[in-house]
Amino acid sequence: MxxxxxxxxxxxxxxxxxxxxxxxxxxxxxxxxxxxxxxxxxxxxxxxxxxxxxxxxxxxxxxxxxxxxxxxxxxxxxxxxxxxxxxxxxxxxxxxxxxxxxxxxxxxxxxxxxxxxxxxxxxxxxxxxxxxxxxxxxxxxxxxxxxxxxxxxxxxxxxxxxxxxxxxxxxxxxxxxxxxxxxxxxxxxxxxxxxxxxxxxxxxxxxxxxxxxxxxxxxxxxxxxxxxxxxxxxxxxxxxxxxxxxxxxxxxxxxxxxxxxxxxxxxxxxxxxxxxxxxxxxxxxxxxxxxxxxxxxxxxxxxxxxxxxxxxxxxxxxxxxxxxxxxxxxxxxxxxxxxxxxxxxxxxxxxxxxxxxxxxxxxxxxxxxxxxxxxxxxxxxxxxxxSMPFDLLETLALEGGHLRHAAEHLQRLAGAAAHFGTPWDAAQVQHCLHQLAQAHPQGLWRVRLLLDTQGQARAEAFAMDASSPRPVRLQLADRPLMEVHGEFVRFKTTRRAHYDAFTPMQPGVFDTVLWNAEGEITECTRGNVALMIEGRWVTPPLACGLLPGVGRALALREGRLTEAVVRVEDLPLVQGWAFVNSLRGWMGAERV
CATH class of the missing domain: 3.60.120.10 (Anthranilate synthase)
Structure with missing residues (x-):
């Protein structure tokens, strides 16, 4: 050359x-x-x-x-x-x-x-x-x-x-x-x-x-x-x-x-x-x-x-x-x-x-x-x-050979690809998922769908326990997440160092509830959060700085959730907690 x-x-x-x-x-x-x-x-x-x-x-x-x-x-x-x-x-x-x-x-x-x-x-x-x-x-x-x-x-x-x-x-x-x-x-x-x-x-x-x-x-x-x-x-x-x-x-x-x-x-x-x-x-x-x-x-x-x-x-x-x-x-x-x-x-x-x-x-x-x-x-x-290589990421549930909420996940992935300038071939991505689903016709699986910078898709399946503990225990972060308005919060990728820094160390704690520099609750590190205040379930709006989760979007569409800003100082008013994502659905929670 x-x-x-x-x-x-x-x-x-x-x-x-x-x-x-x-x-x-x-x-x-x-x-x-x-x-x-x-x-x-x-x-x-x-x-x-x-x-x-x-x-x-x-x-x-x-x-x-x-x-x-x-x-x-x-x-x-x-x-x-x-x-x-x-x-x-x-x-x-x-x-x-x-x-x-x-x-x-x-x-x-x-x-x-x-x-x-x-x-x-x-x-x-x-x-x-x-x-x-x-x-x-x-x-x-x-x-x-x-x-x-x-x-x-x-x-x-x-x-x-x-x-x-x-x-x-x-x-x-x-x-x-x-x-x-x-x-x-x-x-x-x-x-x-x-x-x-x-x-x-x-x-x-x-x-x-x-x-x-x-x-x-x-x-x-x-x-x-x-x-x-x-x-x-x-x-x-x-x-x-x-x-x-x-x-x-x-x-x-x-x-x-x-x-x-x-x-x-x-x-x-x-x-x-x-x-x-x-x-x-x-x-x-x-x-x-x-x-x-x-x-x-x-x-x-x-x-x-x-x-x-x-x-x-x-x-x-x-x-x-x-x-x-x-x-x-x-x-x-x-x-x-x-x-x-x-x-x-x-x-x-x-x-x-x-x-x-x-x-x-x-x-x-x-x-x-x-x-x-x-x-x-x-x-x-x-x-x-x-400066750091990363792939775009979607996490889906594969149950009995059926990919749960696949259309919603692919729509979100296409949006991330457009944002990051990643080539997008919908047919290639769907074919990749179809092959994985055919190879796992039985059981419950956690699927990681990855799209690299060249637009090449690959999917991985991991066996998943259907009997997740309920309610799960959530802890409040001891400091604000400063990157809440960055693109690696708004879009799901394999670059997760900002989330990994809040991984719970205490045994039995499922996830960490994050908040921003203004004291507003945002999300958990692996899913969105729902809070019951004054008898209604609310979730923070995207403007607070969080991933637009598929499970969250479905709950909003169904009317189970509405958006509202919740501050750390408001937490004594919270009557109930839930962890929400597409993979695990709606999981009752309690704050440690």
């Missing part, structure tokens, strides 16, 4: 839902590298010249390249420890994307550690907001790295496997994999920095974030709240104004315009707000001129850019590296060249076994520490999803 050193999977900026630029690259004919600031402009000039001659150029600029264009842009001084400030490979041609890409990638695992404890985070926000109150600036994009160790194979093999997982976790957008030999850059950024062709330049800054909802109605409400949030709109407008000013440096007079403002985009774990700013570039504008006008993108600095970058250097103790720089492709076109770069957020860099991924957000005058901290948690969900 021919060695591949880069892959590009870019959305068409003018037609995001249309055909993608999806290609791979073999051994480069040459590399263009800037180890110091004085070499950055010459490298960009060489890239433009190569593309004009018919070659493809793929590469990146680190955030620390900024002073090459303006000495007032503050970054951490001196050489960047983890690589050159600019790197591009020049290729004779673009190759087809490998057909067996995901199937041959294998698996990779990363255990991440955050580098910014909450007290450090709070202190940084306080300092930023004090500077805003004193009129120094309007906004600062504050970031910190996650660091970890990569396991799963030698060097670039593990990095490529992680890239495949990242693309499944964050599909679409502007994805790229670059292997320089010393490091691998794995970007699944949803943000377009700029697309420049035929004298037209388009930028699409991304500013404004909201979490995805746990139900379709809540999801729509989150999107609506983002679109109408005064804080998020103000944050977006600040960056739009900054980009308009930056573009004016290379634009024909009166050509800068904003054709789209406050557009919400649905990503797997968050809603993001983007706006379009475009212009016609002046005759004679070069690629280096474009970078001199725009780099770094205002969405990852703040406003005004010079003062914001000074604050960033003071608050962030390390270089950002490729994160928040620019990564993209410069290629030949009928009109000369076409340059498309992303803003490398949602980007992982790998050096040996060491991995790094930056997370951040824009801090404004009315930013609330708790809300910003939660935004960081939502933004890092994509990399956490990709």
């Amino acid at each position: 021919r060695l591949l050193s880069a892959r590009i999977d870019f959305s068409d900026s003018d037609n995001p839902g249309g055909p993608r630029l999806r290609c791979a690259f073999g051994t480069p004919r040459q590399t263009l590298v800037a180890h110091g600031l004085a070499q950055v402009r010459p490298v960009l000039n060489a890239v433009q010249a190569a593309a004009a001659q018919g070659f493809w150029c793929v590469g990146y600029l680190r955030y620390e390249a900024a002073p090459a264009f303006d000495a007032a842009l503050a970054v951490h001084a001196g050489p960047v420890a983890d690589g050159p400030v600019a790197w591009f490979a020049v290729y004779d041609e673009a190759l087809p994307w490998p057909r067996d890409d995901d199937a041959s990638a294998g698996t990779a695992q990363v255990q991440w550690q955050a580098a910014c404890p909450r007290p450090v985070f709070d202190a940084a926000l306080e300092r930023i907001q004090r500077a805003i109150a004193e009129g120094e600036l309007y906004q600062v994009n504050f970031t910190a790295p996650l660091r970890g160790a990569l396991r799963g194979g030698p060097g670039s093999d593990a990095a490529l496997a992680l890239f495949a997982a990242l693309r499944r976790a964050q599909p679409g957008g502007y994805a790229a994999w670059i292997d320089t030999g010393d490091e691998q850059v794995l970007s699944v950024s949803p943000e377009l920095f700029f697309d420049w062709r035929a004298g037209r330049i388009l930028t699409r800054p991304m500013k404004g974030t909201a979490p995805r909802g746990t139900t379709p109605a809540e999801d729509a409400a989150q999107a609506g709240a983002l679109r109408t949030s005064a804080k998020e709109r103000a944050e977006n407008v600040m960056v739009v104004d900054l980009l308009r000013n930056d573009l004016s440096r290379i634009a024909e007079p009166f050509s800068v315009r904003v054709p789209r403002l406050f557009h919400t985009e649905a990503l797997p774990t968050v809603w993001q707000m983007t706006s379009d700013v475009e212009a016609r570039t002046r005759a004679g504008t070069t690629l280096a001129d474009v970078f001199a006008a725009l780099f770094p993108c205002g969405s990852v600095t703040g406003a005004p850019k010079v003062r914001a970058m000074q604050m960033i250097r003071a608050l962030e103790p390390q270089a950002r590296g490729v994160y928040c720089g620019a990564l993209g492709v410069v290629r030949p076109s009928e009109q000369g060249i076409r340059a498309t770069f992303n803003v490398p957020i949602r980007t992982v860099t790998v050096r040996g076994a060491a991995v790094r991924c930056g997370i951040g957000s824009g801090i404004t005058a009315d930013a609330a520490p708790d809300a910003e901290w939660q935004e960081w948690r939502h933004k890092r969900a994509f990399v956490e999803r990709a």
